[in-house]
Amino acid sequence: MTRRVVITGAGAVSPFGPSLEIFWEGVLSGKIVLEAGWAGLHTDLQDFPVGVVAAEEAAAHWGLDPRAMRRLDPVSILALCAAKEAIENAGLEGSCEGTETGVVLGIGYGATTTHIATHSTLAASGASRLSPFTIPASMPNAASCNLSLEFGLKGPSWTVSTACASGLDAIGQGMWLVRNGVVDRALVGGAEAIVDDMGLGGMAAAKALAKSGDGDPAVLCPFDRDRSGTAVGEGAAVFVIEAEEVAEAREAPVRGQVCGYGASADAHHITAPDPSGGGAEVSMRKALVDCSRQPGDIGAVYAHGTGTPLNDKMEGEAVLRVFGEKLPLVTSTKGQYGHAMGASGPLNVALALRGLESALVPATHPCPDPDPECGIVPVRDEAATLEHRMAMVNAFGFGGHNASLIVSKE
Structure with missing residues (x-):
């Protein structure tokens, strides 16, 4: 069985804001939303501009339960926000449960925020003060399983981790699942939230980052003669992909095809x-x-x-x-x-x-x-x-x- 795979829903959370359309319009505007001197970082990292997403605000925008969100690492929250938009965009609210919908999500670096908080608690108060949600929040498959749990998806639920290729590999592998008839539909994409001392510090130690000495955030210059490194951002994008005949059967608007x-x-x-x-x-x-x-x-x-x-x-x-x-x-x-x-x-x-x-x-x-x-x-x-x-x-x-x-x- 080989089937055409179409995109019926899309969602994105970015430093521009909590939706795909905000992301698109922001990029078209040419505006740079990187921030230099972000207060959430150690002082010796504040010369590196970063692209920050307000995870709690994004969760509120998409109506996610704030009590449940407190148990999650930001990477799972961003994935849930993008998935919520994609499902609504696909017209599948409350109707994609079951074994015919899978999840394939790419996570490059994982729950670094939770790792930092865990280390701080251990150092200050000992293991007895750790949250019972420490492992569920920080395990590599946390974001994928939270999508399955939130939306009742009982098909295969996979996490792909191939560094910066993770999310694209996840979409490709999700396409294979649908194309070959393993599932009729899948949520696919990627999420990342590493604007913290661990994520940024590690990238700085690898000499991969561009530094702003004067507070100017315009330091990441792709293909430019004077480029000197990258800048860490965060966000998520998730898509609903379906077999073409499945989308046609429910008269879903098709946004594109994964070819x-x-x-x-x-x-x-x-x-x-x-x-x-x-x-x-x-x-x-x-x-x-x-x-x-x-x-x-x-x-x-x-x-x-x-x-x-x-x-x-x-x-x-x-x-x-x-x-x-x-x-x-x-x-x-x-x-x-x-x-x-x-x-x-x-x-x-x-x-x-x-x-x-x-x-x-x-x-x-x-x-x-x-x-x-x-x-x-x-x-x-x-x-x-x-x-x-x-x-x-x-x-x-x-x-x-x-x-x-x-x-x-x-």
């Missing part, structure tokens, strides 16, 4: 990407093969584009090899709201979906001086008109994980 998925591993270095871009090239080519498409069918590439010297150069060169001289429009929007790690791919899928609906590709901000060594010039200054009905999204992670996904509006 192709490709993945690879660099087997090169624990943090640095393969400078040749070979693994990135493989994942893009595999995604094209998976949906029997040619490079010329792709109108836009939503790049991983982290603003690090190594990533942007290798990704630009890989895109150039895959697509040749007739390049699609290329963009990276992370400079506006930060790199949401395992959620970054799904957030880009959300933008790609809205872009296909609006025939637009958002611009890359800030990128004042494109680096010729990257081999590509991204969309700049303002959104570009999209003439094709198909887009590719890339996500590459620590450990050498590479993922590419193709979505269409046909």
